[in-house]
Amino acid sequence: MKLSHLNALRALEAVLRTGGFRTAAEELGVTTAAIGQQIRGLEAFVGRNLFIRSPGGVHPTDQALRLRNRLTYGFWMVHEVLEELRDVHSSNRIGITLPESFAENWFTKRISEFYRLNSEVDLRLNASNRRVDLVAEGFDFAIRYSPPPEDEFACVDLFGDHVLPLCTPGLAEKYGLSESNSTLDGVPLVHLDNRTPDPQWPDWQSWRLAFGVDPGDISSGVRYSRISSGLQAAVSGQGLVLCGITEAYDSVVSGQLIMPFGPDKRMTTEYRYRLLWLKDRNLGALQRSFRDWITGLAHSFNDCVTELLRG
Incomplete structure (x- = not known):
């Protein structure tokens, strides 16, 4: 398999994911002009425009947008391979995406107990109200305030509100x-x-x-x-x-x-807080430990809320 224009594809992925040439340049540590040059080189190589350029700005074409998730997933997998080659113990890493306010006002005040029980954990938190794609972006879990999830997800119902x-x-x-x-x-x-x-x-x-x-x-x-x-x-x-x-x-x-x-x-409320993960993704021992820990914590919290609202 011949991989050409890999840097240009990385630039394209960053632009599509972050939403702009400037933000992509900041993430990759290069100039905006360098990002533009890489994109133009890639367009010349594939023989078509990937962005529509107008006086109102630069916008990705529909075809470029359709490639976004696959590009992000592909570079995430490359990152995973490099981490393993560097002998980073990826089995100790847990990636979680969760709502910003929930992270700030509930989750981070309680996670120290999990650290105490699992001192080796490398916890990666993404506190964002953006709906993160677990397939494309490589997180182990999502905590979402949502209706019941799609069939591709396994789910633990934590609590309502x-x-x-x-x-x-x-x-x-x-x-x-x-x-x-x-x-x-x-x-x-x-x-x-x-x-x-x-x-x-x-x-x-x-x-x-x-x-x-x-x-x-x-x-x-x-x-x-x-x-x-x-x-x-x-x-x-x-x-x-x-x-x-x-x-x-x-x-x-x-x-x-x-x-x-x-x-x-x-x-x-109608929606509930739920822990989600992909059904076809095998959970390691530490991931299973986190799932069981937050499930038990949610049950205890439910009891505390019930007692509080009982007056």
């Missing part, structure tokens, strides 16, 4: 928030945009309609695109946030946040 208003004790006292005084009138609200496609995840309007709460001006307040930012805004006393108990659990248990309207004014 409950959404309810949370704020600091001081803010609840200042605005007279209590189980017997359910009103949003005059209360500063924290809004979370782009939270999730879950059809059962409420916004302030759907939550207040579900429980007959006086709305006040629910369009006012501060808006955040990231759940972590909104959660920290509530912890700092900026307002009342409508948040999932999974990511807010530690803040509630520590007393930083409270449920001013009580645990009963909660809405249960």
